[in-house]
Amino acid sequence: MELGNFFKLLWKRRLLLIVIPLVTIVVAFFAVKNLPDKYISSSQIATGIVDQSRQLLDTDPTRSSREQSIAHEFSNLIEIMKLKTLLNQVSYQLMLHDLTSGYPFKPESKLYQTMNEAARKHAIMVFKEKLSKKEPLSYYNKDENGLNGLLRSMGYDDRSLSKNLYVIRDEDSDFITVGYESENPQLSAFVVNTLCTEFIDYYTNTVHKNETDAVNYLAKLLDEKRKILNTKTAELQNYKIQNGILNLDEQSKSIFDQIMVFNDRKQQAEKDVASYTGAIRGLNNKFTPKERGYLESAVAKYNQAITNTQDQLHILNDRYVRSGFDPKLKVALDSLSNRLTTQINQTSDKYISSPLTGKDELVRQKIGLEVNRDMAQNSIRAINRSLDELNAKFKSLVPFDARVKTYNYDIDIASKEYLDVLNKYNQTNLQSTFSIKLRQVEPAMPETAEPSKKMLLTVVAGVLAFVICVVVLFIGWFFDDTIKEPNDLVKRTHLPLLSHLNMVEGALDLRKLWDVENRDRMRLFKELTRSLRFEIDQELRGEKILAITSLVNHEGKSVVGISLAYSYAMINKKVLLIDGNFDHPTITEVAQPKTYLEDYFKNNPDNYASLNNTTNVIGNHGGDVTLLELSDENHIRSRFNELKMKYDMIIIETPPLSTLNKSKEWILFANKVIAIFETNKGITKSQKDNIDYLRNLNNKFAGWVLNKTDPAAEKF
Numbered sequence: 256m257e258l259g260n261f262f263k264l265l266w267k268r269r270l271l272l273i274v275i276p277l278v279t280i281v282v283a284f285f286a287v288k289n290l291p292d293k294y295i296s297s298s299q300i301a302t303g304i305v306d307q308s309r310q311l312l313d314t315d316p317t318r319s320s321r322e323q324s325i326a327h328e329f330s331n332l333i334e335i336m337k338l339k340t341l342l343n344q345v346s347y348q349l350m351l352h353d354l355t356s357g358y359p360f361k362p363e364s365k366l367y368q369t370m371n372e373a374a375r376k377h378a379i380m381v382f383k384e385k386l387s388k389k390e391p392l393s394y395y396n397k398d399e400n401g402l403n404g405l406l407r408s409m410g411y412d413d414r415s416l417s418k419n420l421y422v423i424r425d426e427d428s429d430f431i432t433v434g435y436e437s438e439n440p441q442l443s444a445f446v447v448n449t450l451c452t453e454f455i456d457y458y459t460n461t462v463h464k465n466e467t468d469a470v471n472y473l474a475k476l477l478d479e480k481r482k483i484l485n486t487k488t489a490e491l492q493n494y495k496i497q498n499g500i501l502n503l504d505e506q507s508k509s510i511f512d513q514i515m516v517f518n519d520r521k522q523q524a525e526k527d528v529a530s531y532t533g534a535i536r537g538l539n540n541k542f543t544p545k546e547r548g549y550l551e552s553a554v555a556k557y558n559q560a561i562t563n564t565q566d567q568l569h570i571l572n573d574r575y576v577r578s579g580f581d582p583k584l585k586v587a588l589d590s591l592s593n594r595l596t597t598q599i600n601q602t603s604d605k606y607i608s609s610p611l612t613g614k615d616e617l618v619r620q621k622i623g624l625e626v627n628r629d630m631a632q633n634s635i636r637a638i639n640r641s642l643d644e645l646n647a648k649f650k651s652l653v654p655f656d657a658r659v660k661t662y663n664y665d666i667d668i669a670s671k672e673y674l675d676v677l678n679k680y681n682q683t684n685l686q687s688t689f690s691i692k693l694r695q696v697e698p699a700m701p702e703t704a705e706p707s708k709k710m711l712l713t714v715v716a717g718v719l720a721f722v723i724c725v726v727v728l729f730i731g732w733f734f735d736d737t738i739k740e741p742n743d744l745v746k747r748t749h750l751p752l753l754s755h756l757n758m759v760e761g762a763l764d765l766r767k768l769w770d771v772e773n774r775d776r777m778r779l780f781k782e783l784t785r786s787l788r789f790e791i792d793q794e795l796r797g798e799k800i801l802a803i804t805s806l807v808n809h810e811g812k813s814v815v816g817i818s819l820a821y822s823y824a825m826i827n828k829k830v831l832l833i834d835g836n837f838d839h840p841t842i843t844e845v846a847q848p849k850t851y852l853e854d855y856f857k858n859n860p861d862n863y864a865s866l867n868n869t870t871n872v873i874g875n876h877g878g879d880v881t882l883l884e885l886s887d888e889n890h891i892r893s894r895f896n897e898l899k900m901k902y903d904m905i906i907i908e909t910p911p912l913s914t915l916n917k918s919k920e921w922i923l924f925a926n927k928v929i930a931i932f933e934t935n936k937g938i939t940k941s942q943k944d945n946i947d948y949l950r951n952l953n954n955k956f957a958g959w960v961l962n963k964t965d966p967a968a969e970k971f
Contacts, residue, residue, distance in 0.1 A: 282716075295436045298448065300431045300695055342413035346413060347385055348449050353409065367409060422434075433447050451698075473676060480672050484670055521638040738932060739965075750949060753791065756818075780818075833852070833872075833873045835907050839910075840877045846874065929957050934963050
């Protein structure tokens with residue numbers, strides 16, 4: 256489809272596109288001229304969400320990260336303002352105003368007018384009760400449901416209010432704008448101010464209650480955590496008291512240090528024993544048996560004293576080791592050691608040595624080494640006993656340490672939980688003290704009427720009507736597959752086109768058709784017929800028989816045939832017009848001929864003799880008959896040859912191709928065939944076979960003639 260065809264359609268329907276919008280504009284004008292004026296009142300609420308001057312005491316370290324949630328906070332506030340609970344509060348106050356004031360905001364509704372004084376007092380009482388309790392009217396209570404109906408009748412219910420109410424955030428500011436549009440400026444201001452007040456009260460009470468509940472909960476939880484921490488600490492203290500534990504870490508460290516000291520002393524004592532034993536063995540090897548006997552007998556009484564002193568020294572040394580090497584015992588130990596040394600020296604002073612030898616000093620050394628060896632051996636025994644005691648004491652501290660660590664771990668957890676709750680409690684308590692408070696920056700005031708939109712609505716109605724008409728025409732044009740122009744017919748059938756003829760009105764009177772010069776359509780039809788005659792002559796090229804057919808009946812074959820016959824007669828040619836449509840003999844009915852096909856092809860010489868004029872018509876009697884049923888093909892062909900000798904042009908109107916063989920029998924004897932197609936008709940699937948038949952005629956098919964076209968579309 257070409258878009259130009261659509262513009263042609265618009266031009267054709269231009270009167271419709273003008274009248275309908277004009278009628279719409281007139282109707283819209285009378286419909287909106289009585290509309291009341293609109294009044295809008297608005298107010299602003301400061302939230303403090305993005306106002307840094309009101310958040311100086313906000314100690315939240317993640318405050319900057321809340322920038323992403325600011326939009327959600329504003330959205331939450333806006334949705335709270337639209338809650339049915341708040342709108343119900345406004346509805347109650349509006350209704351109470353109209354019931355108690357002498358200047359109601361709106362005219363009384365029919366339901367309002369039916370209320371008597373008692374009913375009004377009852378309504379005032381119920382509305383005040385619901386307002387104070389912030390409760391909705393129940394639909395299940397008959398009385399309250401009636402009051403709901405009263406609100407709806409006055410347009411004060413929540414749905415009616417929300418239609419004309421808008422709540423928006425002013426771009427990226429800290430303010431929320433609340434506006435309401437109504438027919439009364441006082442009503443608009445009242446609704447906005449009441450809603451802002453109810454919203455601030457509702458939000459403040461809700462936030463305060465939530466903060467109080469949170470602080471109370473945290474205080475209770477903090478007390479529980481403190482009790483748990485105190486209990487764990489008391490358990491640890493009791494356990495230490497019961498088990499005599501002062502400082503387990505220091506005790507274990509002290510014992511371990513003592514063990515290390517005793518181990519060092521033990522190693523030193525073992526080393527001394529080994530060295531003293533070796534030295535004594537070397538000294539013994541230097542004495543002969545006789546000398547050792549003399550020595551032992553001479554020093555027997557002195558050895559007894561030395562032995563006693565050694566025993567005392569062993570006892571004191573044992574006490575010194577067991578005391579952890581107490582410095583006080585070290586003084587007594589040194590004193591006793593000096594006395595032992597003195598006794599050993601006395602053994603040399605009494606001449607206990609053999610006069611035969613000079614080994615006094617060796618004897619003295621041997622005795623001293625023996626004393627030191629004995630002291631070292633005794634120290635080892637004492638050190639071993641002390642080590643056993645220290646190791647036993649150290650091992651006994653292990654279960655105490657494990658239990659104390661368990662207590663300490665429980666205390667750490669309880670302490671951490673307590674501190675976390677304490678921090679949360681302090682933070683919540685501080686935020687509740689300095690939480691954001693909503694405030695109405697400026698109250699709504701009655702404003703002047705908004706600019707009238709009546710003219711705009713009227714113009715929009717006209718434009719909308721025009722657009723709808725164009726859209727409807729476009730839809731009809733887009734889905735319209737009928738043939739309207741010659742090019743459409745050629746594209747759809749892929750067959751050539753000879754010409755087209757415009758629509759003419761009136762009866763089929765050839766004289767009126769050709770003689771009236773003051774009618775544009777008649778004149779155009781005559782010119783187009785002449786053009787068609789020329790195109791047919793070019794196709795015939797000296798041949799004389801032309802068949803006129805169509806796809807279906809009532810395409811205009813009879814008008815085209817008569818017009819062509821008259822057109823050829825105008826150029827002084829002898830024309831024979833044959834009505835071959837037995838089903839619809841239109842030409843026969845119009846021309847009333849004297850010769851009929853049934854007689855002529857049966858070789859009736861009387862009828863044949865009457866064909867002597869310049870233009871003749873052969874009609875038919877009609878009926879269910881075909882051409883070849885009148886006579887055989889050879890006879891009919893011979894008759895046509897005779898007619899060719901007598902006439903310059905033979906035009907045959909055949910039945911439509913939908914009659915199958917009735918049309919095709921006539922085409923057998925034609926030199927050329929033209930097909931008439933009426934505009935504004937489509938091509939059905941059943942007709943495609945007939946189009947294929949015309950295509951298979953090859954050179955015999957001259958082309959289409961598009962009939963009944965619109966002259967106005969041609970001019971456009």
